[in-house]
Amino acid sequence: MSEATKQLILWLIPAAPLASAIVTALLGPKLLRYKSHLPCWTAMAVSFVCSLTLLFSILPSAGTAEGSGGAAGGPQAVAVGYEWLKVGTIAVNIDLRADSMTAIMLCMVTGVSLLVAMFGSGYMHHDPGYPRFFAAVSLFVFSMTMLVLAGSFPLLFVFWEAVGLCSYLLIGFWFHKPAAAAAAKKAFVVNRIGDFGLIMGIFLIWQTFHTLNFTEIFGNTQALADADPARIKLICFCLFLGAMGKSAQFPLQVWLPDAMEGPTPVSALIHAATMVTAGVYLVARCTPLFVLAPDVQLVISGIGAATAAIAGITAVTQTDLKRVLAYSTVSQLGFMFMAMGCGAAGAELVTPAVTAGMFHLFTHAFFKALLFLAAGSVMHAMGDVIDMRRFSGLRHALPITHWTFLVGAAALAGVPLLAGFWSKDDILAVLGEASRSEAHGTYFRIIQLIATGTALLTAFYTFRAYFMTFWGPEKFPEEAGHHPHDASTVMAIPLGILAVCAALIGLIVGPTHLFAGTLQKIQGLTPVENHHLHWGVMAVSSVIAISGIAGAWFFYIASPGIPVALAKALQPLYQLSSRAFFLDEIFCVLIVAPLTGLASLCVVFDRFVIDGIVDGVGAIPKLISAAPRQLHNGVTSSYAGVMWLGVVVAVVTVLSFFQS
Amino acid sequence: MSGDVERFLVVGAGLFVLGVVGFLTRRNLIMMILSAEMMLHGVSLTLVTFGRMHGTSEGQAFTIFTLTVAACEAGLALALVLNLYRKSHSLDIQLWSRLREPDLQSPADEGSGGTPLTERDPYKGLPKLTPAGRMPSDSEAVRNS
Numbered sequence: 001m002s003e004a005t006k007q008l009i010l011w012l013i014p015a016a017p018l019a020s021a022i023v024t025a026l027l028g029p030k031l032l033r034y035k036s037h038l039p040c041w042t043a044m045a046v047s048f049v050c051s052l053t054l055l056f057s058i059l060p061s062a063g064t065a066e067g068s069g070g071a072a073g074g075p076q077a078v079a080v081g082y083e084w085l086k087v088g089t090i091a092v093n094i095d096l097r098a099d100s101m102t103a104i105m106l107c108m109v110t111g112v113s114l115l116v117a118m119f120g121s122g123y124m125h126h127d128p129g130y131p132r133f134f135a136a137v138s139l140f141v142f143s144m145t146m147l148v149l150a151g152s153f154p155l156l157f158v159f160w161e162a163v164g165l166c167s168y169l170l171i172g173f174w175f176h177k178p179a180a181a182a183a184a185k186k187a188f189v190v191n192r193i194g195d196f197g198l199i200m201g202i203f204l205i206w207q208t209f210h211t212l213n214f215t216e217i218f219g220n221t222q223a224l225a226d227a228d229p230a231r232i233k234l235i236c237f238c239l240f241l242g243a244m245g246k247s248a249q250f251p252l253q254v255w256l257p258d259a260m261e262g263p264t265p266v267s268a269l270i271h272a273a274t275m276v277t278a279g280v281y282l283v284a285r286c287t288p289l290f291v292l293a294p295d296v297q298l299v300i301s302g303i304g305a306a307t308a309a310i311a312g313i314t315a316v317t318q319t320d321l322k323r324v325l326a327y328s329t330v331s332q333l334g335f336m337f338m339a340m341g342c343g344a345a346g347a348e349l350v351t352p353a354v355t356a357g358m359f360h361l362f363t364h365a366f367f368k369a370l371l372f373l374a375a376g377s378v379m380h381a382m383g384d385v386i387d388m389r390r391f392s393g394l395r396h397a398l399p400i401t402h403w404t405f406l407v408g409a410a411a412l413a414g415v416p417l418l419a420g421f422w423s424k425d426d427i428l429a430v431l432g433e434a435s436r437s438e439a440h441g442t443y444f445r446i447i448q449l450i451a452t453g454t455a456l457l458t459a460f461y462t463f464r465a466y467f468m469t470f471w472g473p474e475k476f477p478e479e480a481g482h483h484p485h486d487a488s489t490v491m492a493i494p495l496g497i498l499a500v501c502a503a504l505i506g507l508i509v510g511p512t513h514l515f516a517g518t519l520q521k522i523q524g525l526t527p528v529e530n531h532h533l534h535w536g537v538m539a540v541s542s543v544i545a546i547s548g549i550a551g552a553w554f555f556y557i558a559s560p561g562i563p564v565a566l567a568k569a570l571q572p573l574y575q576l577s578s579r580a581f582f583l584d585e586i587f588c589v590l591i592v593a594p595l596t597g598l599a600s601l602c603v604v605f606d607r608f609v610i611d612g613i614v615d616g617v618g619a620i621p622k623l624i625s626a627a628p629r630q631l632h633n634g635v636t637s638s639y640a641g642v643m644w645l646g647v648v649v650a651v652v653t654v655l656s657f658f659q660s
Numbered sequence: 661m662s663g664d665v666e667r668f669l670v671v672g673a674g675l676f677v678l679g680v681v682g683f684l685t686r687r688n689l690i691m692m693i694l695s696a697e698m699m700l701h702g703v704s705l706t707l708v709t710f711g712r713m714h715g716t717s718e719g720q721a722f723t724i725f726t727l728t729v730a731a732c733e734a735g736l737a738l739a740l741v742l743n744l745y746r747k748s749h750s751l752d753i754q755l756w757s758r759l760r761e762p763d764l765q766s767p768a769d770e771g772s773g774g775t776p777l778t779e780r781d782p783y784k785g786l787p788k789l790t791p792a793g794r795m796p797s798d799s800e801a802v803r804n805s
Contacts, residue, residue, distance in 0.1 A: 634760025636692075636753050637684045644680060 006058050010079040010096050013050045013106060014145040016043040017113075021138035028131025036131035037121035040138050044114035047145065051106035055518075059103055075099065075521060076215070078151065089210065097151030097214060100521045101358065105148045105281060108362055112273045112369050113141045115494035119373050120265035122491035123380055129173060133263065136173070140166035144274050148281065153202045153212040156282075160198065160246065163275045164191045170270060171262040183258035190255040194245015198282075201238030204231065218288040218523040229292065236289055236296040239282060240303075247279025249337060250307040253330045254583055260322040264376030267322060272329050272372050273365035280336045280361050284354050287343075288524035294344040298440060301341025305450040308334025310581055312457035316464065317567070317578040321375050321386050324465045325368070327580075328412065331454060332364050338451055339427040345434035345444055351525045352433070355516045356426035362515065363419035367411035367502035373495055374405035377487045378469060383479030388465065393474035398486045402470050404495040409466045411502040413459035414545040416538070419502050422510030424455060425541055429534040455541060459548020467556040668709040675702030689741045689751045693734065700730050 020043035028036045054077065062075040081094030117137060124133050143162035150156040172184030202212065208227050209217050243249070248256040259271045283290060283300065290297055308331045315327035339360065342353035379386050381398055395402040411418040431451055434444035476484055487495060509515040511533055520527040555563050567574040576582070631642065675698055682695030704723045711719020741751070748755045
């Protein structure tokens, strides 16, 4: 394969969705209408094929990264663009850079996008915004692939914002619903807090290393070693703040459950599989920096554990099927961050930690997208009702949805041999190893305990949702009509493919060392050869998963009276869980209310001070003209008289001047 | 000779002042134009007088020139008056005072201001057409009147 072809393939990955977005946006409303999915499908397919080519054909033959300090840099492919801006000594190029982590992310993103786009064409069937939906999805995929392919921090930041924009557009897709508009605004505003951290981190990186290119920063071990540790700590903290916003970590996780107001395919694509994992990707990408700041890694683990536990507890009492899945996403993201921080316990743990986090990201994308799409299929059949109390026993009415949801739920719960089992095991194993270290053993033991508890909760709430939806007496809401219809072919195919992936992908790439071996070729990680399976952890987590499922079965099938009685008996705890620890209320009191007060102060200032000054200035000409305007009375004779008098005065003046 | 000059000048000044007074006091458009013409002729008379006094012909040449310009000006002015009349069906200049300050009460509004347009019969006083041929439409009738 020639160099030009390789570059072309690399460029095609983002270019195809961009072209689709432009074509759909321009031609969609008038020409394509209900065929608007065609450009989107084509573009996703092209991107997916190019991503696979990149992973399996270009990267194995590519040269290694050139680090000036001789750091181990894996094979990477670079597509040179053009110089975007050059100010002083900052030069930012539009360059694409792909290493094995990028390639894995790209395959995952484009693959899931393709399936979601297929599902979406069935789900959004006859929505008046059909072309708009596919234009926004294409734009999102373009931004996401560019975010992953970005070769430098500024480019990453631009597309970090672009995916945020697409998320905003798609959460608020049904913008005439006040809840959707408010949720979109909330997501946008909360994300800005994180983005502030990210751009501060980028400024600090520029100040410290005088370059913003990934390869140059991470390859220069000398500069990394020489840098001020306090400065590195600050940089890492700022970058993590960005990751917290995008990946919905405590306390910035409040936007993600509300984001479920968007169409369900969007929840599956953006708010489960791809965009929310961008924070994890950022932390993994910056591993060489985070290694130098163990304190920040401890914070990352702690925040991850807190998020996972809080979201897990919240998910237990939710009655909205999509909200259960949303809190579960937040919880799983917490798992990923828990793993990412394990490097603090020892340098030899960095590589397994990042691998475990990225592996969970990878498998999570498949089974969570599957769960969301299945939930979307339920929603479609139930006439857009998503409250689990209003339907039950759907397993006979919706057999395809039922089986695919079951696979996804089992994978999320960590049933042995399914995808979630392998990745969650990796995380628990890394946490176990970290808890045996001397430096922060106790800290990581607590986190490991939280992780184990959260894993139990995960199995419980996932199967609670499953049992409440698909078991029990058959009951449909009146919105569904008399005959709920199962997923149509165009929706069933993506569900089936994702179900197969959720079931098998962990088994294929996990224990065979395929994923780890590919991922560990990137800068900052040292390939670990002696890969072994953690039988002890596996046994424990299998027991946890089975007991969680059994618990859900006991509470919601065997004796359905108990949860209601428990909720009544433990009303404060129940409220705490179902209202998500009152975080929204706390934010309202602590942040929103003072800001609203400040805004009303500003209104008063604007109305009385600023407007007063402006009106005062405007009154001056009026005041001056009060006397002369009396002459302007509309009587022609008086105008003529004044003119005549003026001429007389002028003539008399001139004559007397010449005489004297 | 000098007595003659004085008498001519007095007549010229008188014409001019009469014109000014007429112009300032009349509200009829045509009367105002006539007053303006009167001022012009007062000035013309003065020019001719001075020309005679100095024994030169510039004064007379100037007057002939002024008369030419005055003829053009009268034509223009009468055309304007005609158009104004067609719009308001009145020669009262006070009907055309829309550019004044809106909140000021004009002294001319009291008493016999121009009657509002709607209360008038637009065809009143127009020559009667022979009742033959096609009946002209309203707009045509107004344009041809």
